Every structure is written in structure tokens, then in C-alpha cells.
Amino acid sequence: MAHIIMTSMNKSGSELGGPVKRRVIDFLDNLQNDESAVAQLIEQVPDAGDARVRLGRIGLGHSAILFSVAPTGGEASYVFMGAWPDAEAAELAPRAGLKVNPVNGVLDLVINDASEPTDTAPTAAVAAGRGYLAELGFTPTQLTEELGLDPKLTERVLAAEDDHVINTIAANTEGWQADAILELACGVALDEIREKLRLVDNPVDASLAEDDQILQALEHPASKIQFTYVGDSADELRRVIEGGSFAAWRTFLHPEQRAYADKQYNGAFRLSGGAGTGKTVVALHRARNLWRRNPDARIVLTTFNRTLARQLRMDLEALEPGIEFADAPGAVGVYIDGVDKLASDVLSRADNLAPIAEAVLGSATDVSSRRTDVFKVWREVVKSVDSTLDSRLATPTFLDNEYTAVVLANQITTVAEYAKIARAGRGVRLNRAQRIAVWKLIEAFRRRSRMDGTISFPEVLALAAEHLRQRTDAGGGFLADHVIIDEAQDLHATHWALLRALVAEGPDDLFIAEDSHQRIFGQPVVLGRLGVKIVGRSRRLTLNYRTTAETLKFAIDILSGADYHDLEESEESTHGYRSARTGPDPKLLACDSLSDELEQVTARVRAWLDQGTEPESIAILTRGKNDRSQFVRALGERGIQARVLEDNPAGPGHVQVLTMHRSKGMEFAKVILAGVDDAHVPAKSVMNEAPEEERGEAELRERSLLYVAASRARDQLVVTWSGQRSTLLDSVPR
Structure with missing residues (x-):
């Protein structure tokens, strides 16, 4: 049985018509499970730079470019570079090759350009040290002999006059080398780049046969930016090929992303990064990895709302079709829903809500399944209650934030408690008279909601968090083993109270993905004040995979x-x-x-x-x-x-x-x-x-x-x- 290895270089996957895609899937499925059935369709390539390259005639005027890798005493592997029209494939194949990087042990897929000059002498710009990277202090020796960049690529990036030219070069470069030169353009030190890309140690045993070295190099984290093994079923092939560009986010991870998805942490971990840097992808892979590590684990994957949660569930199922989903928090498997729905599901488990409501709301209130129209009720309360509160503060936005961030977050049930509580993080200072006026409106809000037979989402969250605390205090244990939070920047204090109460402090308890530049709801919070201790377990992603460099610059300028x-x-x-x-x-x-x-x-x-x-x-x-x-x-x-x-x-x-x-x-x-x-x-x-x-x-x-x-x-x-x-x-x- 042959093994199929996909490459991210292939740009044809999303461009192939449906019939050709189906031929590709059938061809690779046969190659994987019955190599003899397609042996007559696979041809060696005359005058190829790499003796491993093959052309696979898949029909409908298209050919696949493959590399046949035969390890010593093992099953054959085929690296599938892609499928192109016959003439294009025939022209491209002789120039393609696999090469183990001698500096860092990464497997490179190279395409030699016959039109390139063979003269490797430095250009005048490089020799004079006038390029952008030269001004930052980088030299050809550093980039080729310490980092492992291709000499011709090194020549081009060192001659680039500014970081925009380097960005264009990176856009046309494959694999780890594209990421490396983007980091260079940002002035990142070589040692830091090597650490990010896991280029510190060369794992390849030079005494092995070449094909064995290639398979060993495939295990390098940086190789996995460009290469990935595909499972042994036609369904897996179909998912990868029909996903468009080989569903890159599912299969190819940057070594830095892979490390955050795989690593075990001693406590809560926070991953930040701009829009499109792959935080959600890492969160999905982490959920998959935790489940694979322990299929009996209770994993919660949650985000700001149910719409985003639905997408998370679809993406996780595409990533790991056989994964077990949990219907309720506390059940084995991966529970996925919006954080407000998560709170409702947690609260539905409570047998006796009276002591919970007493602790949070100050009275044994019935908890309705209907939710309060918060801003409507606040507007009505402000109009009907003579509170003497300044009009600039008597607004639904200010009052609701105050109620959530201060009153519910601290389980305040009396005006005396509210008059003394520290209001850390709130922009407006309140004197005693103003606090009394605010409390009067809060009490009116609670009365009006109870008269309407409703309860607000923040109140549900606070009640659910208290239920979990009382449950664990009574020896009932925690509902989750691991909690993963996406879009965490938009969560407020009562959200965090619930999430912290879901899982015991300890290894791999909370994984938090956030970008504070994308906070479009609520007020800022500080995790340390809410019982979530990061203490140095925080990292940041900077490479954008979604937008073009031009759009990214526009967005950052905003x-x-x-x-x-x-x-x-x-x-x-x-x-x-x-x-x-x-x-x-x-x-x-x-x-x-x-x-x-x-x-x-x-x-x-x-x-x-x-x-x-x-x-x-x-x-x-x-x-x-x-x-x-x-x-x-x-x-x-x-x-x-x-x-x-x-x-x-x-x-x-x-x-x-x-x-x-x-x-x-x-x-x-x-x-x-x-x-x-x-x-x-x-x-x-x-x-x-x-x-x-x-x-x-x-x-x-x-x-x-x-x-x-x-x-x-x-x-x-x-x-x-x-x-x-x-x-x-x-x-x-x-």
C-alpha cells in the first residue's frame, strides 16, 4: 500500500473542473490502495532534474506531477505536487525536485527556472550592501548558511530596496522560506526566526539513503508547512482536494501554530494575533488534539455567539470527521456552542435555583427561560424612575455595563455593598450619591424584568457561574477538563466567571484566542482580576493568511x-x-x-x-x-x-x-x-x-x-x- 503526501504548492486544486477533480481523486485512491491498477499510467520524466519525478496520466487532458519515494525496506510513498493540463505538466515536471535542506533538515519542493542565469556572483546592490535587509544588518552568509535560504532567493531578497518588494517576493515563494523572509523584513533576529520555525536542530541522518532522508525530513515542523500525509480513504482524499487549495488551513500549519495546538501547558494560555493570523485554526486543531489524546475528555469549545459556534462545529467536523460531539456541558466529547447558550445549558442542570438566585440577585427569584430585552427595559426604567442620576449616565449602555461589570461580577445584592465596592476598569468615577442613584435604577431593572417574567443573559451567566461554584464546593466536581475560547476579547466579566468555574485550575485548563484590536462589544477586562492567571503563558501570531498585504496595510492604518x-x-x-x-x-x-x-x-x-x-x-x-x-x-x-x-x-x-x-x-x-x-x-x-x-x-x-x-x-x-x-x-x- 502506497502513502500519499500532499503539497501546499499546488494552485490547481481550486481551479480544476469537477470531472478532473474526480479523476484526480480516483487516480490517487487507486495509487494508494492498489498501486498496480494505475502503474501503467505512471511514467518517468526524461531529462528530469530529480529522478523521482513522475507524470501520472489521469485523463481528460490532464496529468499529475508526482515524486516516487522508496524507503529502504518500507512501503512506497508518492508526493503529489498537483495536476495540470498535459502540456503544462510536461513542461513543469522536469524542473521540479525534492531536496533536503542541508542546513536545517527541512524538505524543500523546488522548481528550477531554466531562464535564470547561472552566474551566482552577487549583484552590485548586494555587494554594496544597499538593500533593505542589508541595512538591517543581514548578510548573505547568515541567510544561506545559518538560516538555510536558497542562494538565489537570498540574492533577490538582499537586493530588494524595501519591505514592500520583499513582501512581493514572499508572495511568490513557497513553504517555510516565504515565512522566513517576511520575518526578516520585520527585522526579526535570526535566532528568533529559527525558533519560530523550529529550525534549531537538523533532525536528518546524513548516513541514510536519500529517500529515507526525505521521509525523515517530512517530520520536520517546517516541512509540514508544505507537506502533509493524507489518510488512506477516498473520503479523506476528496475532502482535501475538493476543499479548495487542498483545504490548506486543515492540513498545513506553520510550526508556531502547530506548537500552540500541540503543546501541554501548566495552566491557562493566551494566544493573540491580528485578524487572519490563524487563531481560530489553532483553537480547532487544539480541540482535535486534546480529543485524540484522550477520547474520554470533556472539552468545551465556545465563542462569542451561536453563529460563530456553528461555523466552529462545521470546521471541526471537517478537520476530524469521526470526532465525538457532546450534547451538553459535562458530557464526554467536544461541546460547541455560543457562550450564552453554554450558560443556559449549565443552568438547566441545577436542581434548586433558590440559593443560587439568593447569592446573585439577593432573592429566591424564579429563573425564566425568556430573556430580557435589556436596552428596552433600561430605557423604560430611566424614564419612569426618578433617580436623580445625571442624564449623561442615565443611558442603557452605561447602566448595563455597570450592572454586568460591577454588580453581577461581584455578586452585589445591597446598596451598602455597592457603595463600597472598587470599580476597577470603569472609566467614570461615581460618588456615593451617584452610586445610590444607580442602585435605584438597578433595583427597578430587576423588578421590571421579574414582572415581565424574563432574565437577562448576564444574569444567566452569573447564576450559572454561581451554580458551578456551589456544585464544586459540595464535592460535585467540575464539568469540563479543557475549555477553549475563541474571540475572547468580546467577553465580559460574567462570561469569564462562568468559564473559570467550568474547569479546575491546572494543566491545559483554559486556552484563550483573542485579538484586542477586534473587540467590538462590551468593555475591556483584565483576566488577572477575574481569576484567570496567565503568568507568562502568552504568545502572539503575526503572519496573516487571509488578506493581501495591501488590504492588511489599509486595515492596520485604521x-x-x-x-x-x-x-x-x-x-x-x-x-x-x-x-x-x-x-x-x-x-x-x-x-x-x-x-x-x-x-x-x-x-x-x-x-x-x-x-x-x-x-x-x-x-x-x-x-x-x-x-x-x-x-x-x-x-x-x-x-x-x-x-x-x-x-x-x-x-x-x-x-x-x-x-x-x-x-x-x-x-x-x-x-x-x-x-x-x-x-x-x-x-x-x-x-x-x-x-x-x-x-x-x-x-x-x-x-x-x-x-x-x-x-x-x-x-x-x-x-x-x-x-x-x-x-x-x-x-x-x-
Whole structure:
């Protein structure tokens, strides 16, 4: 039985037509399970640079490029480079080769270019030390003999005049070397690059036969950026090939990502990183790895809302089709749902809610299954209760945040307790009279909710956390062995109380993936104040896999000049963020009027559709729901099928129109940010409701929202507005 090894180099997987893809799957399945059935279709390549290269005739005018690797005394392996039209494959195959890097032991897939000059003397720019990397202090000897970069690639990057040229070179380079030169462009030291890519030790035994060395090199973490073994079933082959670009996120991990997904930690671990750096991918692989390590483990994978949780479940099932899912927290397997649903499921296990409600709410209240319309009730309470509270503070936003972050988080049940409690992290100071006035409104909120027979989500979270504490105090044990949290930056204090109470402090208890630049809900929190101790177990991802370098720069420019802090209260930076993909610059379109903007957006969408872009891979993002509906109508009136994307999943055949908030966790090939004018972004209602002391924080959330929206674009971004463009674009070059 032969083993199949896929490569990430293949760009043809998503471009092949359906019939050709099916031929590829059948060919590889036969090769894997009955090599003799396809032996006559596999040919050696005359004049090949690597004697292992083969052409596999799969039919329909296409050929596969393979490498036959025959270890000593073992089963054969075939490295599948990809499938191309016959003539293209015949031209490419003789130039392809496998090579074990002599410096670091990584397996490289190389394509020799016959047009390249054989002269290896340094160019004048390199010799004179005038290139960008030379100015940073890097030398050819360091890059080739210490890091292991290809000499010709070293020549090109050392001659590059700036980091933008290096970024373009990286976009056309494969495997670990692309990541390495991006790190070099950021000025990262060689030792740190070697550590990130796990290039510290060369694991290959030079005394082995060449094919044995190749198979040994495949186990190097950096080799796994470009190569991966595929399971021995046709279903596994089909999942990989039909996933588009060989479902790269499932199969190929950066060594740094792989380490975070695999490593065992002594306690809570926090992984941060910008949009598109693969935090969610790491979280999924970690859930899979924990389950593989112990199939009897109780694993909770949760995130900010149920929509994102549904996507996590689908992706985890694609990653590990046989994984066991748990229907409820506490059951064996992986439980996946939004954190609010998780709280409801935990609370449903409680037999007697009276002592729990007494501790949290101050009375043995009945706990309803209906949820409070929080902002509606706060507005009604503010109008009906004479609290004497300043009007700038008597707003639903301020009161709800105060109730959640201070009262519920600290289980305050009396005005005396509230008058004395420290309000760490709250932007507005309150004197005693103001606290009494706030408490009066909080009591009215609780009475009104109970009269309506409802309870708010933060109250459910606080009750669920107290239930877990009482349960463990009574010797009932914890409900989970491991808890993995995605989009953690948007969780508030009562969320963290629940998550901390789910699992005992200890090895691999909490794995936290977050990006404080993407916090678009709630107030900032500090994990240490909430019982989550990181103590040095924190790392950051910087390589973006989603967006192009041009779109990434645009998104980062939106954040420029603003001060962000992470969940450990440290300054959050965008330094070092890079993308190995390139594309067109984001296009900014100033429109004369709303009517003109609708016409320009429609024209842009129609042009993309005419170029063959799938409708469902195009998204229009707006700040509010009214604007969203307006663009759906405008597209429909102009003959373009569009649909509102809210709780429903994205469907085929329609352009997707959604709010910027709803776009969180999603990605699209082409994105239009519409209505980015000073009347909508930042939203005036949000800014007006914030007390003066919290307006800076409110603007940070609006800036983060625009950053999130911009970073949804994989290939192309367009920004439109009518009237005065948003001040949040001031840091973006015109």
C-alpha cells in the first residue's frame, strides 16, 4: 500500500473542473490502495532534474506531477505536487525536485527556472550592501548558511530596496522560506526566526539513503508547512482536494501554530494575533488534539455567539470527521456552542435555583427561560424612575455595563455593598450619591424584568457561574477538563466567571484566542482580576493568511494612533503583522450622493460578477441594518440577486449584504464597505450615549469595527461613502 503526501504548492486544486477533480481523486485512491491498477499510467520524466519525478496520466487532458519515494525496506510513498493540463505538466515536471535542506533538515519542493542565469556572483546592490535587509544588518552568509535560504532567493531578497518588494517576493515563494523572509523584513533576529520555525536542530541522518532522508525530513515542523500525509480513504482524499487549495488551513500549519495546538501547558494560555493570523485554526486543531489524546475528555469549545459556534462545529467536523460531539456541558466529547447558550445549558442542570438566585440577585427569584430585552427595559426604567442620576449616565449602555461589570461580577445584592465596592476598569468615577442613584435604577431593572417574567443573559451567566461554584464546593466536581475560547476579547466579566468555574485550575485548563484590536462589544477586562492567571503563558501570531498585504496595510492604518490594551492590560501592537499574499490596492470611492453611491456599488458588483466571481463570495458591509436593507433593495432593483445575511448561513447564488458586526469571523473574496461617512462611522448614537469619560473607549470600538470589516476581504476591498468621509479613515492615505 502506497502513502500519499500532499503539497501546499499546488494552485490547481481550486481551479480544476469537477470531472478532473474526480479523476484526480480516483487516480490517487487507486495509487494508494492498489498501486498496480494505475502503474501503467505512471511514467518517468526524461531529462528530469530529480529522478523521482513522475507524470501520472489521469485523463481528460490532464496529468499529475508526482515524486516516487522508496524507503529502504518500507512501503512506497508518492508526493503529489498537483495536476495540470498535459502540456503544462510536461513542461513543469522536469524542473521540479525534492531536496533536503542541508542546513536545517527541512524538505524543500523546488522548481528550477531554466531562464535564470547561472552566474551566482552577487549583484552590485548586494555587494554594496544597499538593500533593505542589508541595512538591517543581514548578510548573505547568515541567510544561506545559518538560516538555510536558497542562494538565489537570498540574492533577490538582499537586493530588494524595501519591505514592500520583499513582501512581493514572499508572495511568490513557497513553504517555510516565504515565512522566513517576511520575518526578516520585520527585522526579526535570526535566532528568533529559527525558533519560530523550529529550525534549531537538523533532525536528518546524513548516513541514510536519500529517500529515507526525505521521509525523515517530512517530520520536520517546517516541512509540514508544505507537506502533509493524507489518510488512506477516498473520503479523506476528496475532502482535501475538493476543499479548495487542498483545504490548506486543515492540513498545513506553520510550526508556531502547530506548537500552540500541540503543546501541554501548566495552566491557562493566551494566544493573540491580528485578524487572519490563524487563531481560530489553532483553537480547532487544539480541540482535535486534546480529543485524540484522550477520547474520554470533556472539552468545551465556545465563542462569542451561536453563529460563530456553528461555523466552529462545521470546521471541526471537517478537520476530524469521526470526532465525538457532546450534547451538553459535562458530557464526554467536544461541546460547541455560543457562550450564552453554554450558560443556559449549565443552568438547566441545577436542581434548586433558590440559593443560587439568593447569592446573585439577593432573592429566591424564579429563573425564566425568556430573556430580557435589556436596552428596552433600561430605557423604560430611566424614564419612569426618578433617580436623580445625571442624564449623561442615565443611558442603557452605561447602566448595563455597570450592572454586568460591577454588580453581577461581584455578586452585589445591597446598596451598602455597592457603595463600597472598587470599580476597577470603569472609566467614570461615581460618588456615593451617584452610586445610590444607580442602585435605584438597578433595583427597578430587576423588578421590571421579574414582572415581565424574563432574565437577562448576564444574569444567566452569573447564576450559572454561581451554580458551578456551589456544585464544586459540595464535592460535585467540575464539568469540563479543557475549555477553549475563541474571540475572547468580546467577553465580559460574567462570561469569564462562568468559564473559570467550568474547569479546575491546572494543566491545559483554559486556552484563550483573542485579538484586542477586534473587540467590538462590551468593555475591556483584565483576566488577572477575574481569576484567570496567565503568568507568562502568552504568545502572539503575526503572519496573516487571509488578506493581501495591501488590504492588511489599509486595515492596520485604521488602527493607527489609537491605544489598545490586551486581556493582560499590556499595550497591544500591530508591529510585525505581515501577509504573504499580494493583490490590488483597496479602492476608495467618494460619491456625490447616496443615489450615486448605490449606483457605484452596483456597478462594482456587476463588474465582479461579469469577471466570473461567484455571487456568494461578494459581500457588502454596512454600519447599520437600515443601510443594509437599502443596498439589498438597490441591487435587486438593478437586476442583481442579493440577500440579507443575519442569523442565516451564507447561501449560494446571492451577493451577501450584512452589517459590519455580523461579518465577524467571516471572510469573502471581494468586500465593499459602504456608507463609511461621518454620519455613520463612527455611529452617532453610540458616541452620543457614551459619557464623556468613556467616549475614547467607544471610539476604539468603532475603529475596531471598521478594522474587522476591512479584514474580511481575501482578495479585494472597496470603500465607498457619500458626503464627508469618516474621520476614522484620516490615517489611511488618500
